[in-house]
Amino acid sequence: MIxxxxxxxxxxxxxxxxxxxxxDFAGWSRQPGQRTVQGVLEAAxxxxxxxxxxxxxxxxxxxxxxxxxxxxxxxxxxxxxxxMHRLARQRGGRTDPAGALARRANGVLGPxxxxxxxxxxxxxxGFDARFGALWRRYEYRVADVVAGRNPLxxxxxxxxxxxxxxxxxxEAASMLLGLHDFGSYCKPREGATTIRTLLDFSWRRDEDRVxxxxxxxxxxxxxMVRALVGATVAVGGGRISVxxxxxxRDGVSRDDAYAVMPARGLTFMEVAYPPDEQxxxxxxxxxxxxxxxxxxxxx
Numbered sequence: 386m387i388x389x390x391x392x393x394x395x396x397x398x399x400x401x402x403x404x405x406x407x408x409d410f411a412g413w414s415r416q417p418g419q420r421t422v423q424g425v426l427e428a429a430x431x432x433x434x435x436x437x438x439x440x441x442x443x444x445x446x447x448x449x450x451x452x453x454x455x456x457x458x459x460x461x462x463x464x465x466x467x468x469m470h471r472l473a474r475q476r477g478g479r480t481d482p483a484g485a486l487a488r489r490a491n492g493v494l495g496p497x498x499x500x501x502x503x504x505x506x507x508x509x510x511g512f513d514a515r516f517g518a519l520w521r522r523y524e525y526r527v528a529d530v531v532a533g534r535n536p537l538x539x540x541x542x543x544x545x546x547x548x549x550x551x552x553x554x555x556e557a558a559s560m561l562l563g564l565h566d567f568g569s570y571c572k573p574r575e576g577a578t579t580i581r582t583l584l585d586f587s588w589r590r591d592e593d594r595v596x597x598x599x600x601x602x603x604x605x606x607x608x609m610v611r612a613l614v615g616a617t618v619a620v621g622g623g624r625i626s627v628x629x630x631x632x633x634r635d636g637v638s639r640d641d642a643y644a645v646m647p648a649r650g651l652t653f654m655e656v657a658y659p660p661d662e663q664x665x666x667x668x669x670x671x672x673x674x675x676x677x678x679x680x681x682x683x684x
Contacts, residue, residue: 600613
């Protein structure tokens, strides 16, 4: 469902940057009876206003799956004039409603919460966290036998009992770049397109010898990053070839030649937006291209 834009003068839109450890969440999206990032954040914001605003509707840049983490997630929400009045606080002669919003919600969440607002600002005209995005970037971490196992990193690193060939993995990753139908690397959702532009996909070993994948695209379909990582890991482990990865790419339907990697290794890193004066045009363009349900899903 596409949210209607607020009428001018009736609401104020905020951009809210969020980080979370996804281990104990059933994904981003609110679900009955489940603990989700959206549900926890919306409840914290509502409580911070004394339930003045009811449950706020957060619109997210990329919906993440159960167990997926984030350090650079972005959402927007619209607040009424009454809510803005409640936020207004004089500090050195200036009001800081965005800072007050973040402080109030983080106070409800608590000092050791697994989700936090890292920054809040009043959004420029035309800003839409979901439809205004130019691209999203994820990172995936894999520790093979070369890196070894660090228990302190277990919550956001996948462990594999084998040695992986990073050169072969990078060769395979390079073959997936560009505009394609990634149906064979997505979990299908009814009515959702699987056509995406993969802008960057590469592997490196960090200072701890952990393998890190950097994956950037205009948008991602459901489980796409973990599937792409799984296919290149299969190449690095010698189970399939680079040619197989290309055949899978062009096959559209998912194959069992590779395993989708676990959610724990995946982190939503950042999302990019155009200059302020181009925000409204970007959102309108994206809506016209991908108005099908789920068309801009994250991982």
